[in-house]
Each structure stands twice: as structure tokens, then as C-alpha cells.
Amino acid sequence: MTIELKNIGMIKEAIVKIDGLTVIAGENDTGKSTLSKALFLAYNSMSLENRKELDNLQRKNIIGKKIKDSIFSKQSFKSSSYIKLVSNNKSFKYKDEYINDELYKKDIQISNIAFIETPLVWNLQYLFRTSIDLESHLRSFGEDIEIPYPFLMKDLYFKLSTQQKYIEDWTSKYKDDIVSLIDGEFIKDEDGIFRFYRKNKKFELNEIATGIKYFGLLQVLLDNNRLNSYSLIILDEPEVHLHPQWQLEMAKLIAKFIKNGVKVLINSHSPYMIEALELYAKKEKINHNFYLAQKKDEYATISDVTFNLEPIYSKLAKAIQILEEQSLENFEW
Amino acid sequence: MVEYLYNYFNKEPFLETLSQVSDNICENNGKYYINFDKFKKPTNCDNITNGMNSLSSVDSLLINKEYNHIIFIEFKDMNELENIQEWFSQKECSIKIKIPDSILLLGYFLQKNGYSFDEFINMKKSFFYVYKNSVSKSIINNHLKNRFSKYNFLLKNIKIIETQAYQNKFLEENQ
Numbered sequence: 001m002t003i004e005l006k007n008i009g010m011i012k013e014a015i016v017k018i019d020g021l022t023v024i025a026g027e028n029d030t031g032k033s034t035l036s037k038a039l040f041l042a043y044n045s046m047s048l049e050n051r052k053e054l055d056n057l058q059r060k061n062i063i064g065k066k067i068k069d070s071i072f073s074k075q076s077f078k079s080s081s082y083i084k085l086v087s088n089n090k091s092f093k094y095k096d097e098y099i100n101d102e103l104y105k106k107d108i109q110i111s112n113i114a115f116i117e118t119p120l121v122w123n124l125q126y127l128f129r130t131s132i133d134l135e136s137h138l139r140s141f142g143e144d145i146e147i148p149y150p151f152l153m154k155d156l157y158f159k160l161s162t163q164q165k166y167i168e169d170w171t172s173k174y175k176d177d178i179v180s181l182i183d184g185e186f187i188k189d190e191d192g193i194f195r196f197y198r199k200n201k202k203f204e205l206n207e208i209a210t211g212i213k214y215f216g217l218l219q220v221l222l223d224n225n226r227l228n229s230y231s232l233i234i235l236d237e238p239e240v241h242l243h244p245q246w247q248l249e250m251a252k253l254i255a256k257f258i259k260n261g262v263k264v265l266i267n268s269h270s271p272y273m274i275e276a277l278e279l280y281a282k283k284e285k286i287n288h289n290f291y292l293a294q295k296k297d298e299y300a301t302i303s304d305v306t307f308n309l310e311p312i313y314s315k316l317a318k319a320i321q322i323l324e325e326q327s328l329e330n331f332e333w
Numbered sequence: 334m335v336e337y338l339y340n341y342f343n344k345e346p347f348l349e350t351l352s353q354v355s356d357n358i359c360e361n362n363g364k365y366y367i368n369f370d371k372f373k374k375p376t377n378c379d380n381i382t383n384g385m386n387s388l389s390s391v392d393s394l395l396i397n398k399e400y401n402h403i404i405f406i407e408f409k410d411m412n413e414l415e416n417i418q419e420w421f422s423q424k425e426c427s428i429k430i431k432i433p434d435s436i437l438l439l440g441y442f443l444q445k446n447g448y449s450f451d452e453f454i455n456m457k458k459s460f461f462y463v464y465k466n467s468v469s470k471s472i473i474n475n476h477l478k479n480r481f482s483k484y485n486f487l488l489k490n491i492k493i494i495e496t497q498a499y500q501n502k503f504l505e506e507n508q
Contacts, residue, residue, distance in 0.1 A: 244475075271469070271471045271472055272472065272475075275469070275472060309468070310467060310468045313467075313468035313469055313470075313471075314467065314468060316471060317468070317469070317470035317471045319471070320470045320471040320474045320475075321470060321495060321498065323474075324470075324474065324492075324493070324494045324495055324498045325498045325501075325502050327492060327494075328492065328494065328498060328499075328502040328503045329502060331490065331492075331503065332489065332490060333397060333399075333400035333402050333457070
């Protein structure tokens with residue numbers, strides 16, 4: 001499948017292949033997250049299958065608008081803006097609020113997208129839980145209100161709290177690998193709150209390291225059968241919370257997931273992470289596509305650099321070069 | 334002592350162009366630099382290293398008389414390496430050995446020529462690891478930058494720098 005963007009946020013035009021591993025590398029403020037959010041928006045605006053009833057189309061329009069308003073600013077979309085998903089010569093086009101249906105979720109073989117923006121979603125679990133209870137309570141009295149919390153975090157919390165029935169047998173091994181790496185396990189207690197268990201001791205999640213929380217997200221998504229060959233997972237700069245060695249562990253785990261059919265889109269500005277992804281993608285012989293996001297004037301471009309990653313590494317090594325040069329400028333004899 | 338070293342090494346047997354000293358990773362800038370590798374060979378230094386043949390040495394020395402300072406320099410072309418991580422695991426210790434070996438060698442030489450080893454140990458010394466790489470600078474730099482910290486007590490400055498920065502920001506300004 002490919003995603004095509006036109007005039008969204010700072011991205012003027014971009015075509016990115018989503019197949020196996022997709023890595024978008026680049027500095028901050030180059031449109032990496034915009035593409036991920038556009039993919040999330042377009043996918044969630046799609047119908048599951050070919051049903052042309054008007055009410056279904058309207059329903060998807062409502063969902064699409066709600067997501068768009070939550071994750072994009074009003075200025076991000078212009079009259080010429082669109083997001084297009086293309087697979088096997090069929091396409092789905094999200095343009096403003098009009099949705100052109102030709103391609104369905106069933107066609108692209110993706111049944112859910114988990115967007116991991118930050119592991120701090122764990123710190124807000126009490127808030128999400130209380131708010132959802134409150135909304136549901138008010139709804140039972142005919143009050144249809146919705147508390148405006150960050151959509152992507154709420155969506156992820158939903159995926160962490162609920163299970164899918166479809167089970168694939170490869171997942172338990174990787175869950176065990178994560179448990180061994182973080183030396184503990186995330187378990188949902190009877191009160192519906194997740195806690196971290198390590199050697200019979202239990203910890204509230206605001207007490208544990210952010211890196212552990214990140215791996216905990218993947219462990220619970222595996223537990224909930226939300227990482228399988230029909231899943232797409234979007235990881236936005238996962239390195240931010242991870243020690244370099246754990247960045248390598250994360251890359252290794254991601255490559256294993258992809259080997260088992262999960263599709264992964266990663267935004268990264270870490271040379272460690274990108275080099276590790278390149279290495280493990282080749283080692284596991286998985287499909288991989290690398291892109292470089294760059295800003296020029298007020299626009300961002302996303303170029304395919306799969307066959308030569310040098311532009312990515314050169315770009316991301318610029319900070320080191322500056323440091324090296326500055327350390328010589330102040331050389332102390 | 335620095336004057337002695339400067340005069341001793343600024344003789345034809347030890348001098349080569351920058352590109353030759355640096356195994357072609359630096360461009361020739363028309364000046365001549367000490368090829369310290371030559372020094373460890375007994376034939377080039379009056380058997381001073383006799384019995385110390387297994388010593389290794391850095392590639393070059395920069396001797397600054399004005400500041401009483403010696404810089405030990407090692408050059409490495411990292412572009413030619415297929416796998417940097419593998420090189421780190423196999424060859425990293427050889428650079429670490431070159432630093433104390435070079436200091437030991439020079440100290441021994443000075444002592445044999447009537448200078449105080451203690452004085453040599455106390456004089457200002459630095460180490461530069463100059464590498465050439467177009468893509469993995471941050472990985473090399475992050476990997477190596479703390480590997481030499483155990484020599485902090487011996488060396489005033491330890492720098493890991495890419496050839497362009499070394500040439501443009503250091504050689505141009507300081508030679």
C-alpha cells in the first residue's frame with residue numbers, strides 16, 4: 001500500500017510505501033508526524049468493506065472529521081489538500097470531509113492501527129478510565145458528551161484496555177522476550193488499572209522508568225492480540241525514551257514483528273535506531289523502505305532513500321560535526 | 334625537552350607529507366609531518382627501541398614548541414570498513430594500546446638521551462583520533478568518546494574528529 005499526501009501541514013507532496021518496515025528519518029519539524037497522523041486519519045475514515053449505504057458514508061465522515069479536528073490544526077488542511085491510500089490499483093481518497101470509497105480496510109488487510117506517540121499514556125490511565133466511565137454514565141442519562149482529551153492517547157488507551165479475539169501463536173514468544181528485557185510484566189489488575197509486577201512486587205506505573213513503559217506498551221498490545229499480521233503500528237520517535245542499547249533491542253523486536261506480518265511505520269531522528277533498523281531489516285530479510293524528511297523554506301519534502309541511506313546519516317550526524325569543530329575552535333594548548 | 338624532540342623529529346627520515354602520514358585520509362597541504370610509525374623501527378632511531386619491537390605507535394606527532402605540547406595522532410579510514418560495529422569489537426583495544434605505548438616509547442627515548450622521564454610525563458600531551466567517514470560520524474564519535482577517558486590523567490585533550498574538521502579547523506589555524 002502507498003500513502004500519498006498533498007498540501008497537508010508543511011508537506012507539499014509525498015508518496016510513501018507502507019509495506020513491512022517504513023522508516024521516516026529527519027530532524028524535528030520536517031513533517032514526519034504529519035504523515036503518520038494522515039495515515040491514521042485516512043485509515044480510520046475508511047469503511048471495512050464495500051457498503052454504499054449513505055448512513056455508513058456519513059458515519060465515516062463524522063468519525064473522520066472528529067479525528068481530523070483532534071489531531072490536526074485547522075490550518076493544516078487547505079482546499080487542495082488530500083490523503084490517498086492506494087493498493088492494487090484501487091484507491092481511497094480523503095479530501096477535506098468528502099471521502100471517496102474504492103478501497104476498503106479488507107482490501108489492505110489491516111484491521112487496526114496502533115499509534116504510539118508517547119508511553120506517558122500509562123500515566124494518564126486513571127484519567128482516561130474515569131473520563132470514559134463518566135461519559136458512559138452521562139450517556140445513560142441521555143447526555144451525549146465527550147471529554148476532549150488527546151485523541152491518539154485515548155485511542156491507544158482503548159487498545160491497551162480491550163482485547164481482540166483474533167490470536168496468532170507467534171506473539172507469546174516475543175511477549176516473553178519483552179518481559180525478560182524489562183525484568184517484569186504489565187498486568188491489568190481487577191480494578192482495571194495496569195501495574196508493573198517485578199519479582200512479586202507491584203509498582204504503580206508512574207513509579208517506573210519511561211523506557212520500561214515503552215516496552216510495556218508493546219507487551220500489552222501483544223497480550224491484547226493487537227499486534228498481528230493484520231496490524232499496523234506507528235511509532236513516533238521511540239528512541240526519545242530509550243537508552244541506546246534498548247534502541248537496538250527495540251529495533252530487533254520490531255524486525256521480528258514485521259517478519260511475522262506486522263506492518264510498522266517509524267519516525268526517527270536517532271542514528272542508532274536507524275542503523276539498527278537497517279541492520280535487522282536486512283538480517284531478517286523483511287521488506288523495508290527508508291525516507292528522509294527535510295524542510296526547505298516553509299515546505300517539507302519526503303524522499304525515498306532506501307537504496308542509499310547516506311543522506312539520512314549525513315543529516316543526523318551534523319550535530320556531531322558541529323561539536324567536533326567547536327571543540328577544536330576552543331582547543332586548549 | 335620539547336625543543337630537542339622537535340629538532341630530532343624534524344629531520345628527513347621522520348618527515349612525510351600529510352596524505353602519506355594519514356594513509357591518504359587527509360589531503361596533502363604541502364607541509365611535512367612527523368611519521369611516528371617510522372620511529373619505532375630500530376633502524377631509524379639508532380636501536381633505541383631495541384628489545385621493544387612489539388610496541389605499537391600512533392601515526393603522527395604534532396610538536397608545539399611555543400606551548401610545550403605534544404599531540405599524538407592516530408588516523409583511520411572508517412569509510413573502507415564494511416561493518417563499523419565489528420571493527421569496534423575487534424580493533425578498539427589496539428588504539429587504546431597505541432596511546433600508552435607511544436608515551437612509553439617517547440619517554441624511554443628521552444630518558445636514554447639524558448632527559449627526565451618524570452618531566453616528560455608532566456609535560457602537556459594530547460591525543461587526536463582523526464577518522465574519515467561520511468555517514469556514521471555520530472555512531473563513531475559516541476562509541477569512542479568515552480573509551481579513552483582512562484587516559485585523562487595523562488592527556489590534556491582527547492579529541493575524536495573527522496578529517497575535514499581536523500584539516501579545516503585545526504591544521505589551518507595551528508600549523
